[in-house]
Amino acid sequence: MRWNVAVFGGGIAGISAAVNAYRSGKSVILVEQSFTIGGNATSGLVNPFMRYWLDNKILAGEFFQEILGDLKDYNARFKNTFDSEMLKIILFKKLEGVTLLFRSIPIEVYRKHKTIKKVIVQSSLGNRYEIEADLFIDATGDSTLAYLSGCKVESGDETGTNQATTLMFVIGNVDFHKVRESIRKDPDNFFKWVSPDAEVLSVAGYFKEIKKARKEGLTYPSDYFFFVQLPGEGRVTVNTTHIGVKTTDDFEVSKAMEVGHKQVYDVFRFSKEYVPGFENSYIEKIANILGIRESRRGTGLYKFKGNDVLQKSKFSDGVINACYGIDVHKKEHKIDKAESEFVPKYEDYYQIPLRALISKDVENLAVIGRGLSSDFLGQSAARIMPTCVDMGEVAGKLAGKVQKSFREAISEF
Numbered sequence: 001m002r003w004n005v006a007v008f009g010g011g012i013a014g015i016s017a018a019v020n021a022y023r024s025g026k027s028v029i030l031v032e033q034s035f036t037i038g039g040n041a042t043s044g045l046v047n048p049f050m051r052y053w054l055d056n057k058i059l060a061g062e063f064f065q066e067i068l069g070d071l072k073d074y075n076a077r078f079k080n081t082f083d084s085e086m087l088k089i090i091l092f093k094k095l096e097g098v099t100l101l102f103r104s105i106p107i108e109v110y111r112k113h114k115t116i117k118k119v120i121v122q123s124s125l126g127n128r129y130e131i132e133a134d135l136f137i138d139a140t141g142d143s144t145l146a147y148l149s150g151c152k153v154e155s156g157d158e159t160g161t162n163q164a165t166t167l168m169f170v171i172g173n174v175d176f177h178k179v180r181e182s183i184r185k186d187p188d189n190f191f192k193w194v195s196p197d198a199e200v201l202s203v204a205g206y207f208k209e210i211k212k213a214r215k216e217g218l219t220y221p222s223d224y225f226f227f228v229q230l231p232g233e234g235r236v237t238v239n240t241t242h243i244g245v246k247t248t249d250d251f252e253v254s255k256a257m258e259v260g261h262k263q264v265y266d267v268f269r270f271s272k273e274y275v276p277g278f279e280n281s282y283i284e285k286i287a288n289i290l291g292i293r294e295s296r297r298g299t300g301l302y303k304f305k306g307n308d309v310l311q312k313s314k315f316s317d318g319v320i321n322a323c324y325g326i327d328v329h330k331k332e333h334k335i336d337k338a339e340s341e342f343v344p345k346y347e348d349y350y351q352i353p354l355r356a357l358i359s360k361d362v363e364n365l366a367v368i369g370r371g372l373s374s375d376f377l378g379q380s381a382a383r384i385m386p387t388c389v390d391m392g393e394v395a396g397k398l399a400g401k402v403q404k405s406f407r408e409a410i411s412e413f
């Protein structure tokens with residue numbers, strides 16, 4: 001079975017790559033391990049789209065803006081938050097023309113020198129397929145195709161510790177009026193960036209209630225309660241469970257899913273009993289995947305670094321503009337004063353160079369999305385959804401231009 005481009009991983013980065021390669025005239029297959037698309041952006045219940053604008057200028061690329069427009073047309077967006085079910089419908093429509101292969105993973109890669117010749121894929125039905133392609137795009141988030149291809153990969157910080165994982169969930173029937181009132185009454189009980197007047201409520205805090213609940217014997221997994229308003233009535237997505245594991249260890253992440261469900265219940269019970277506005281709420285949905293922020297990172301022609309974020313680096317082959325800062329969820333979940341008083345400033349943007357998306361070891365392989373070639377801190381900023389979509393757009397369009405190697409077009413940038 002042969003295509004021009006084979007994309008592995010149907011998260012928001014992989015979809016963007018597949019659609020953009022197809023629109024550039026290439027035949028494309030998208031191989032996805034689950035039975036749906038979107039990864040963290042849908043099954044993971046992650047929201048909102050983190051900062052993709054600077055002042056009034058949108059930094060994100062055309063494809064991301066197209067998604068924003070579609071979400072609005074489908075009445076599924078409220079500012080930078082979106083309805084994840086509608087996002088699936090929109091993305092499936094965009095994928096028309098791309099061959100989809102669900103419930104399938106790569107198990108073996110055949111390489112000749114610096115080129116991948118074919119990938120053996122195994123489906124959950126026990127069928128095996130030989131996928132041949134000119135170009136391969138690894139959008140698994142875990143750099144699994146790069147790993148199976150024998151490319152160098154990295155994981156975690158300098159001690160090998162990964163970012164903590166989170167099992168997201170959605171709570172319905174929240175009274176936002178009461179939430180706003182409680183922030184107004186006691187702003188010190190929240191992170192400094194929390195505003196009771198924000199159009200989209202994004203709230204982290206309730207330090208006093210957590211202390212009280214713990215004193216009264218409630219188990220609670222974090223030092224704060226963090227939720228973001230979703231489109232619809234009284235709905236929030238909760239980003240509060242916290243499980244520090246080795247994200248490249250299958251048994252540890254499996255156990256984390258079990259622990260995550262326990263934490264979801266603890267957080268929900270806390271909110272109902274202690275948080276004004278949550279008295280009549282209910283759990284609408286629990287993510288069906290563990291939210292893994294960082295696992296394996298590929299090694300590209302350039303390693304995007306935390307320093308590039310801090311210094312707002314620009315590159316001659318800078319293809320992605322972004323401004324989201326370094327954001328590490330430490331294994332231990334303890335909040336200090338400096339953290340709760342930190343208010344992010346967005347004054348300039350940085351760029352991600354094309355070379356960070358192109359494998360160093362294999363010429364016809366690009367690694368995109370949260371598995372991009374980066375150090376631990378660089379990845380912590382580049383991993384947000386708008387930037388992942390941009391990486392897919394760049395890789396997909398590049399696949400449309402080149403024949404057998406992603407390096408053919410570098411000089412054009």
Ligand SMILES: Cc1cc2nc3c(=O)[nH]c(=O)nc-3n(C[C@H](O)[C@H](O)[C@H](O)COP(=O)(O)OP(=O)(O)OC[C@H]3O[C@@H](n4cnc5c(N)ncnc54)[C@H](O)[C@@H]3O)c2cc1C
Pocket residue numbers: 008009010011012013014031032033034037038039040041044046047048049050051104105106139140141142144165166167168239290291292293368369370371383384385386388
């Ligand atoms: C808890 C949490 C909160 C976050 N909060 C925000 C936020 O508020 N705003 C924001 O913008 N970003 C946020 N992020 C970051 C962002 O959601 C992700 O980094 C981004 O969605 C990653 O997209 P991706 O396509 O690179 O990877 P993923 O979403 O991980 O998608 C990878 C896809 O590949 C598939 N796959 C994996 N392995 C294989 C394989 N071997 N074979 C075939 N398919 C495979 C998966 O099933 C999945 O569909 C958050 C992330 C987490 C985990």
